[in-house]
Amino acid sequence: MIRVSVDTAPIALSQEVAALEERGAGAVATFTGVVRGEGGVTALELEHYPGMTEAVLCDLAEAATERWGLLGVTIVHRVGRMTPGERIVFVGTAAGHRREALDACAYLIDRLKTDAPFWKREQRGDAAAWVEARESDSAAAGRWD
Amino acid sequence: MDLLYFAWVRERIGIGHEHVDPPEAVRNVADLICWLAGRSSGHAEALREPGKLRAAIDQKFVPLDALLGNAKEVAIFPPVTGG
Numbered sequence: 001m002i003r004v005s006v007d008t009a010p011i012a013l014s015q016e017v018a019a020l021e022e023r024g025a026g027a028v029a030t031f032t033g034v035v036r037g038e039g040g041v042t043a044l045e046l047e048h049y050p051g052m053t054e055a056v057l058c059d060l061a062e063a064a065t066e067r068w069g070l071l072g073v074t075i076v077h078r079v080g081r082m083t084p085g086e087r088i089v090f091v092g093t094a095a096g097h098r099r100e101a102l103d104a105c106a107y108l109i110d111r112l113k114t115d116a117p118f119w120k121r122e123q124r125g126d127a128a129a130w131v132e133a134r135e136s137d138s139a140a141a142g143r144w145d
Numbered sequence: 146m147d148l149l150y151f152a153w154v155r156e157r158i159g160i161g162h163e164h165v166d167p168p169e170a171v172r173n174v175a176d177l178i179c180w181l182a183g184r185s186s187g188h189a190e191a192l193r194e195p196g197k198l199r200a201a202i203d204q205k206f207v208p209l210d211a212l213l214g215n216a217k218e219v220a221i222f223p224p225v226t227g228g
Contacts, residue, residue: 118227119152133224
């Protein structure tokens with residue numbers, strides 16, 4: 001079962017994890033990304049490409065399901081304005097055993113960072129700046145080719 | 146065709162979308178970017194360094210030398226930074 005959501009609402013972590021556990025798999029792995037407050041960041045704004053974003057995330061979830069034989073995949077990405085300490089992304093996988101669940105979870109967050117059309121803008125007081133893409137993210141995504 | 150702009154490309158151009166009918170000589174995404182740069186000072190500012198831009202045709206990522214063909218929707222944006 002695949003669940004993909006791109007929403008301005010806060011991510012309900014315990015509900016998302018519980019839904020994966022209900023898939024009846026032996027192993028559930030999760031990744032949660034949290035907005036960092038370092039460097040004086042006071043808020044983060046997330047823009048995305050409606051329609052394409054959801055399609056890309058579904059494609060990634062389907063690819064992971066096929067590659068690792070998953071019983072469940074959940075990808076939830078928050079968009080809009082959020083503040084340090086808030087959850088920005090949740091990826092969860094349910095599989096028969098830990099190795100499949102953990103590898104698929106790492107694959108999904110690595111590929112999401114380079115393949116899904118999201119853009120971050122950091123707010124520092126009154127000043128705002130778009131975040132630049134990092135070469136290390138491309139390298140992390142490339143290891144799954 | 147419908148054009149969509151995101152992040153600082155959208156901000157510099159000043160609009161998030163527009164409809165254009167490029168001339169036949171505009172064959173690929175790079176041609177389109179070059180042609181669009183002449184539409185306004187905002188377009189020129191946003192599109193002056195094509196190497197910093199990425200694109201999608203009909204919601205699929207493409208390289209800038211991709212042919213436009215019968216594209217209905219072309220999006221131009223900076224490298225993605227989600228997650």
